[in-house]
Amino acid sequence: MTRETAVNTGLALLLVAFPLAAQAMGEPFYITLATRAAILALAAVGLNVALGLGGLVSFGHAAFFGLGGYAAGILSTHAFNAEPLFLGFEGTASMPWIWLVAAVLCGLVALPIGAISLRTAGVYFIMITLAFAQMIYYFAVSWPAYGGEDGLSIFVRDTFPGVNTALPLPFFLICYALLLGGLALFWLLRGSRFGAALEGARQNPVRLAAVGIAPFGIRLTAFVVSAMVTGVAGALFADLNKFVSPSMLSWQMSGELIVLIILGGKGRLFGPVAGAMLYVLIEYVLGGITERWQFFLGLVLLMVVLFARGGLLGLLAGKARHG
Amino acid sequence: MAEPVLEISDLRKSFGALKATDGVSLTLLPGEIHALIGPNGAGKSTLIHQISGSLKPDSGSIRFLGRDVGGLDMAGRARLGLGRSFQISSLMPEFSALRNVMLAVQARQGSSFRFLRPVTSDAGLTEPAMAMLERVGLAGRAGVPAAELSHGERRQLEIAVALALGPKAFLFDEPMAGMGPEGSRALTKFLDDLRREAPILLVEHDMEAVFALADRISVLVYGRIVATGTADDIRNDPEVRRAYLGETA
Numbered sequence: 001m002t003r004e005t006a007v008n009t010g011l012a013l014l015l016v017a018f019p020l021a022a023q024a025m026g027e028p029f030y031i032t033l034a035t036r037a038a039i040l041a042l043a044a045v046g047l048n049v050a051l052g053l054g055g056l057v058s059f060g061h062a063a064f065f066g067l068g069g070y071a072a073g074i075l076s077t078h079a080f081n082a083e084p085l086f087l088g089f090e091g092t093a094s095m096p097w098i099w100l101v102a103a104v105l106c107g108l109v110a111l112p113i114g115a116i117s118l119r120t121a122g123v124y125f126i127m128i129t130l131a132f133a134q135m136i137y138y139f140a141v142s143w144p145a146y147g148g149e150d151g152l153s154i155f156v157r158d159t160f161p162g163v164n165t166a167l168p169l170p171f172f173l174i175c176y177a178l179l180l181g182g183l184a185l186f187w188l189l190r191g192s193r194f195g196a197a198l199e200g201a202r203q204n205p206v207r208l209a210a211v212g213i214a215p216f217g218i219r220l221t222a223f224v225v226s227a228m229v230t231g232v233a234g235a236l237f238a239d240l241n242k243f244v245s246p247s248m249l250s251w252q253m254s255g256e257l258i259v260l261i262i263l264g265g266k267g268r269l270f271g272p273v274a275g276a277m278l279y280v281l282i283e284y285v286l287g288g289i290t291e292r293w294q295f296f297l298g299l300v301l302l303m304v305v306l307f308a309r310g311g312l313l314g315l316l317a318g319k320a321r322h323g
Numbered sequence: 324m325a326e327p328v329l330e331i332s333d334l335r336k337s338f339g340a341l342k343a344t345d346g347v348s349l350t351l352l353p354g355e356i357h358a359l360i361g362p363n364g365a366g367k368s369t370l371i372h373q374i375s376g377s378l379k380p381d382s383g384s385i386r387f388l389g390r391d392v393g394g395l396d397m398a399g400r401a402r403l404g405l406g407r408s409f410q411i412s413s414l415m416p417e418f419s420a421l422r423n424v425m426l427a428v429q430a431r432q433g434s435s436f437r438f439l440r441p442v443t444s445d446a447g448l449t450e451p452a453m454a455m456l457e458r459v460g461l462a463g464r465a466g467v468p469a470a471e472l473s474h475g476e477r478r479q480l481e482i483a484v485a486l487a488l489g490p491k492a493f494l495f496d497e498p499m500a501g502m503g504p505e506g507s508r509a510l511t512k513f514l515d516d517l518r519r520e521a522p523i524l525l526v527e528h529d530m531e532a533v534f535a536l537a538d539r540i541s542v543l544v545y546g547r548i549v550a551t552g553t554a555d556d557i558r559n560d561p562e563v564r565r566a567y568l569g570e571t572a
Contacts, residue, residue: 188438188441191441191442191443192437192439192440192441192442193429193434193435193436193438193440193442193448194436194437194438195442196418196422196425196426196429196435196442197429197430197435199417199418200415200418200426203416204413204414204415204416206377206413207409207413207415208398208426209377209396209397209401210375210397210398210401210407210409210413211427211431212398212399212401212402212430212433212488213398213430213435214396214398217436218435221436320417
């Protein structure tokens, strides 16, 4: 077992042990914290495909996180009120269907956004992804049918066959399982031919074209997959809070996802997991002491950027190596 | 005469008032090494960029294997079989030497949209890639990231990547640049054999290598070809002597 595998296993076990211990001690609030970390980690795993592997700094992934959230909110509201959404279809409160809709919706939205944004690079790519996300944000704010600025409540958490999702621990386990699934997908992609081409597009797109692989299609595929994973995380996030609002679509959310990856280590399998765990920990511990906890988050981020460029994973497991 | 593999006709490219390529026509015949020489700023790199597809000419045509490739981008031309090496080593710095070549093998197989199978245990990629590294004498450094290879080794790796594409023609932009005399001699020998596999359009400053290798030499000065011929023709061409070779010939 390499050092990185050991660190990854440790992080995965820590994340599942914490809520189990909380359950044993009768402290369900801590389960919710761990669930929050797992969902944010999954969202960041999605972004890590584009940002970590492809070097595509999307500053608009909140669009997909929020769209996933709204997919859950809207489907579940219609199911709750038995109101037809379209053609007599009354939504659904079943999580697997909601995830599917969230993923497909985000993929469909990411396709044109990616196709346009990927004609640019560098800071222009950052700005254009931000602009698209802001468009969706303002659309949600100004659309009264689903709560507009006030957001949309999910009155009863959506269901999963054979699981009582209203209880914190089973819901955590669902989120954790999806996180592991997202990590498995990332791991497979990274090791595959597609992953090799994608990492090539990040390192040297001219070289990639010179061997006969056009970077555009590779990057666009990565962008779409990335958005789909983040979208599923958004649906879970809505179910965790039983609430969706435009804040899930905001640029602060996009920034938060990037911060998670930088904290944890970009392009690393467990970077987003480490980043999300640290983020939620800082948010909870320092947030309990001061309202200005984000100042301290900023300091931590500064330290990481200045002294530990590989993030937490870089500190714990050393420099990334390619086979 | 055999059908040319690569045929460039009346190619023109200007940057403002500067005519970087001013009506260049040249051919690359099967089995030959055609060297392109010229003083700095003569437009050699601009020409290579237009042939490989990273720069669009203002007018003129480029035919490769009997087909007009003007409408193809760099990746499309590479897929047709135009294998290129770069003047300044252009590799995937984080990938090992082996993975750099594997990526080229993968590109040649046209299979970059496979998402599940790990490449590192894919013998369809690793074996041909390893064979290419052996050919250029880099097998012992297969696992070293390209960024950690020496300059000369990176030049060798460039060649291995170009070989792995199984190209129908090579476009080598100063492959000897920055190599020691020993490395240059080894590479000269290597290129000498390589022409039997596919013809080579060679841009090179190392005159010793050019005169030893080239079947034909074209001399580019201010975007124009002032002479084309065998090594002897070029050595004795008065215009070339005046414009370029000067005292060094």
